[in-house]
Amino acid sequence: MGKLILLRHGQSVYNLQNIFTGWTDVALSEKGIAEAQKAGQILKAHNLLPDLCFTSWLKRAIHTAQLALRELDWEQIDCIKSWKLNERHYGAWQQRNKDEVKEEVGEERFIAIRRGYDTPPPPLPDGDPRLPENDPKFRLIDPSHLPRSESLKDTRRRTLNYFYEAIAPQLARDKTVLVSAHGNSLRALTMAIEQLSPEEIVKVEIPTGQPILYRFDETLEMLEKKVLS
Template sequence: MPAPGALVLLRHGQSVLNAQNRFTGLLDPPLSAAGEGEAAAAGALLAAATFFPDAVYTSTLSRTHQTARIVLDVLDLPGCPALPVVPAWELNERSYGSLTGKLREELLSELGPEVFRFWRRSFYGAPPPMPSGQLAAIRHSRAFAGLPPEAVLATESLCGVVKRVRNFWHQHLRRRLREGEDVLVIGHGNSLRALCFVLDRLSHAEVEELNLPTGQPLVYRFTPDLAPMVRGGEYLNPLAARTAAALVAAAGGT
């Protein structure tokens, strides 16, 4: 049996709504110019680490597809110019319900820090559902065409994201890693926090405090039984990742 492959988690580059400090959730904005730069820098880090994936998974949202395309262009995979990128709705961002599209600073002022943090960061808390018209528009958008109803919820807790991401881990990622394949997963702040929760067996308190910055590759290597060799993984650029994560935390978290 081959040694397990490596898993790289990468939060997509900054989107135009990230740049405006809005709750993006299931909305489908493109990358900002800064986000495109972050994706290219992530590709350069992966190339320097000689990480050339055998499989790439993204969410169904444009900002992860764009990030994947830029990363793979930078990697210029030898002998494999058409590596398939597999979209998976289980890796989509959390539904932020009625917060979707709204400015974080305005909601913080309106709700107060306690309610704001509970809806945004707690394991079980979920904001009020988004209006039915907004939900219908998202369900009929290109990013969600043909997906099951559970892929587009009116609101969602982090606990709900963990459930779908855990299923994805068991159904797809474990098999590839056991077969010795190196896998790149490009997701979102909350879907990747959920995956870290599963991989590292985090407590609720630990995952509530976890902040994953955009554009910073996080590498997991595994023992034969697929336990992480380093709990929490290792960033390819630790200093830049710590600095960026601190900025995410200062803005109120992922």
């Protein structure tokens, strides 16, 4: 029976400041560090020892995995990183205060973009220093594959591509897999696993630092979901 543990990173310094983060690579806040450590304690209490770990390329997710595994005293496992597990790219809204953006564009458009399924924020323009192609981390990735802005639908496409390519085969081998990632990349996985509609996923919020456990049968049909505490 394959087991999948989804873990949204702990609170980041941008979460604390109410700023759109997206692909901006910011650290965990003090609260976020504590949340990651608590997640490890929760996994230990449930005797969940992952065989393998996956994270994004963003340090708030990487550090969350490291802190949780340290609490679990289970740091020897491989941790595979992929940019396809990155947070949704918030385009021109990245590094901007959420309240200021809402005031600028109006609540209706703000909600349609932030909580909707297929409406992206305004894209980053040519020459913007926030473009992923300007980040050395992405220097080996074809710029045409890197987003300038994403809807949840766009995020789901790349996240699911990676899930079926790299993570699902491990679950099919009855492995226990930890995925430490982000609110929207994990919402994308949740949408697919639970077969939620675009209308249903709008209402789903993934809590920071709280492990979610899925169990699958041999065909990768979901058997059980538990929010662990």
